[in-house]
Each structure stands twice: as structure tokens, then as C-alpha cells.
Amino acid sequence: MRITIIGTGYVGLVTGVCLAEIGHKVFLHDINQEKIKLLKSKKIPIHENGLLKLFKKHLEAKNLRIESDPNEALQASNIYFICVGTPQLRNGKPNLRYLFDISNKIKDYIDKNKLNNNTFIVLKSTIPPGTTKELQTKIFKKDIYKNVYLGSNPEFLREGNAVYDFMNSERIVIGSESKEFIRTIKKLYSPLSKKSKIFITDPQSSELIKYGSNAFLATKISFINEMSKLSDKVGGNIDDVSQGIGMDKRIGNEFLNAGLGYGGSCFPKDTRGLAYTFSKNKIPSKIIQSVIDINNKQRKYFFNKILKRFSKQELKSKSVLFLGTAFKPNTDDIRESVGIYLINMISPMVKNILIFEPIAKENSINALSKLNNVRFQKTSISKIDYDCDFMIIATEYPEFIKIPHKNLKKLKDRVVFDGRNILNREKLEKNGIEYIGIGK
Numbered sequence: 001m002r003i004t005i006i007g008t009g010y011v012g013l014v015t016g017v018c019l020a021e022i023g024h025k026v027f028l029h030d031i032n033q034e035k036i037k038l039l040k041s042k043k044i045p046i047h048e049n050g051l052l053k054l055f056k057k058h059l060e061a062k063n064l065r066i067e068s069d070p071n072e073a074l075q076a077s078n079i080y081f082i083c084v085g086t087p088q089l090r091n092g093k094p095n096l097r098y099l100f101d102i103s104n105k106i107k108d109y110i111d112k113n114k115l116n117n118n119t120f121i122v123l124k125s126t127i128p129p130g131t132t133k134e135l136q137t138k139i140f141k142k143d144i145y146k147n148v149y150l151g152s153n154p155e156f157l158r159e160g161n162a163v164y165d166f167m168n169s170e171r172i173v174i175g176s177e178s179k180e181f182i183r184t185i186k187k188l189y190s191p192l193s194k195k196s197k198i199f200i201t202d203p204q205s206s207e208l209i210k211y212g213s214n215a216f217l218a219t220k221i222s223f224i225n226e227m228s229k230l231s232d233k234v235g236g237n238i239d240d241v242s243q244g245i246g247m248d249k250r251i252g253n254e255f256l257n258a259g260l261g262y263g264g265s266c267f268p269k270d271t272r273g274l275a276y277t278f279s280k281n282k283i284p285s286k287i288i289q290s291v292i293d294i295n296n297k298q299r300k301y302f303f304n305k306i307l308k309r310f311s312k313q314e315l316k317s318k319s320v321l322f323l324g325t326a327f328k329p330n331t332d333d334i335r336e337s338v339g340i341y342l343i344n345m346i347s348p349m350v351k352n353i354l355i356f357e358p359i360a361k362e363n364s365i366n367a368l369s370k371l372n373n374v375r376f377q378k379t380s381i382s383k384i385d386y387d388c389d390f391m392i393i394a395t396e397y398p399e400f401i402k403i404p405h406k407n408l409k410k411l412k413d414r415v416v417f418d419g420r421n422i423l424n425r426e427k428l429e430k431n432g433i434e435y436i437g438i439g440k
């Protein structure tokens, strides 16, 4: 089938490349000409496992085409995947401007060309419940645009694993009032139907599934983070607590790791978006707001552990080895990264911070350029310079677990603050290294 992807950000690019991989002819379009230029030069703007290889493969095989002209992009197919950004306004309300702009462009294109063949508009961008319906009633009025079919088809891609997730997802959710839309989009995904369950519902429910999934996972994280404070108080080990709770299949042990809290482009935005949606609908909701508040306070809780261990006076002369600024391992994304927040909090208190970040270094250098006591290590993990006073871990890179204790002993104070609970206290203490984790 021929498909046009509108918006080649993280979601659009992964979706387009993977749709080409499952046998479709895909046209990628973006209003950002810089991005188009980059894509045309066979490069991609993000770091994502396996994506570049597939992108090049399908460009060469001509299953993928980059379209800079909006009319040509719309002409290329009659299935439009809308993957434009829905950034947030101050009050948590998602900004749907780009979504409405492109919808109006599609409408103008249909009007101008007097099209009356079937057109499918697939909404992949994360949108508040009711948005698909709103587009239908405000732009594509059913009595005029009889052959324009709309539906919601949210993504559940984890950064760093997005290609794998697309190809192996547990569910593909399609929400539409139109049988024609469901039939067509189901057919489009049929190469994946052996691995993924295709779940059909109405658009509002589909939109709620997206918000609800992310908010529920964020709730698990905030729940265990709140428990970690109690575990600290009573002398428990939150890793064991999490493991023990998660052994109950009804709960499961994923997303129950206590630490610095969640970051990234989805959880923070979607929890705020859901909280906004509750308040807009005048439904009092405490859970989501608490999840957000706990998450925002978790880094302060960790920061206070540093202040408890070292006086403000002592900190002034300390150099800190800081590991990890990406919001999670194996991505160059630093959006709402707790590591970046922490560095901004710690920097004014200490002499200097020496950062090691394996993937997101370039983005982090830009984000922290205003801090003059921050430097980045230019090396690989095996050659990190440990000539600092103490260490902080802020991202759960698996390679940080394997750092030999003899290296940690080079830290002058021999203290490690583990913001992701990835190291083993007993083993470190046996080697004379002080360990400060969260809830253990």
C-alpha cells in the first residue's frame, strides 16, 4: 500500500521506516526543510537502534521516498499518517496547532482537487481524548467529506527499542467510527498480525488507551519511589520490596525500579496532559497529580542525600564524577532528563562536575553550555578519569554496573550516590566504598 507520513520526528520516522520494512511504499514529508535535507543525504536526526540501517536499505530499494513538497506528498498516496508534534503549553494543555494546520492543508488539497476518492487520516500523534472527533466535526464534516475517514492509532514505542517495538508490539490499537477505516488500516498492519494483537475500538477509547498506558506506567514508578522513602526510614531494601511485589503476576515487576524518577518526551508530557484533561472535564483526580508531584520531588529527595552526607562548606571544594545525562540508556534524548535537572541543581554547590555520557553527549553539552564548572569526559567507559571526590549515577546504563571496584577506589572520598539503584551495596562496602542509594 502507498502511505504518506507527515512529520518525520521520532514517531514518524520510525513508523515510516518500519512500514516500508513490512512491504509498503512510504513517502516521508516534513515542513522542516533542514530535516528533509538531512534525510535526503541519507542521514537521520536521532539515535535509535537499527533505524539508520533500515532507513538506508529502503531508500536504496526505493520503498522510501523523501517528499519536500506538501502537494506532492499528499498526491503520493491516500493514506496519511499524522505524526506531528503535540508539544505542551504551560498549563499542561497539548498544543494541537500543528495537527490542525496539517488537517486544514489536507482539507484544502481535497477541495482544490475536487477529490472524491477515499482518503484515510491516521492520527499517530499523542492527542487528548476527543481530538479525533473534534477534527471530524470541525474540519472534515461527515456530510461534506463523505470519503474522508479518520481514526486514532497511537504508538507505544520505547526510545532505544522503537524498531523492535514496532515489529513486535503486543497490541496495535485502531480507534475509528468508520468500518472502511478499520478495514484498510487493519490490512495495512496485517504483516504484523501474527505477533501483534489488533485491537479495535472507538477513537475516544483509543486516545484514552494511549494516555492511560503511559500514566499507569508512570504511576508504578512514582508508587515505588514513594515506597523507597519509607524503605529508607525503616531500613528495608527497596529492590527486594519491588521484586517481592512484582512476583505477583497481577502486578508484574516491570516499571517498579525505584530511582530518580521518570523523564523523557512521553511520561512527563502525557501525565500532565491527562491531568489537564481531567480538570478540563471538571473531574477531580488526585492520582495523576500525585504521580507528577512525587516524580518532581524525587530528584530533590536524592539531592538532599548529598546534602546530608556533605556539608555545604565541604561541597564547595568537591569535584563530582557524574555518570549519565540521557533520560534513559541507549538514547541521545535528554528531554526532561533527571540527570540534566540534577546537574543544574548541584553545579552551584560544588567546585566542578566531570560528566561521562556514552550516547547523549552532544545534546548534553548544548543543554549545559551555560554552566562553567561542567566538563565532559572525552573517552570511553573503560578509560573514565576517576580523579574526583565522589560519584553520582543518574542513568541506568548497564555498563555502569560493571565498573571495577578498583576504579571506584580512586575516588578521593570513596562515596557513590546511586540514583538508579543499579549497584550492589554489600559488594561495594566490602571493598571499602560507601554506597548511598534510594530506599536501600
Ligand code: UDX
Pocket (backbone or CB within 6 Å): 155, 156, 157, 158, 159, 160, 214, 217, 221, 254, 255, 256, 257, 258, 259, 260, 261, 262, 263, 264, 265, 266, 267, 327, 328
Ligand atoms: C515510554 C513508554 O514506555 C512507551 O510505551 C511510550 O510510547 C513512550 O513512553 P520511553 O519514553 O522511551 O517510553 O521510556 P521508558 O523506557 O518507558 O522509560 C521512561 C522513564 O522511566 C525513564 O526515565 C526511565 O529511567 C524511568 N523508569 C523506567 C524508572 O525510573 N523506573 C522503572 O522501573 C522504569
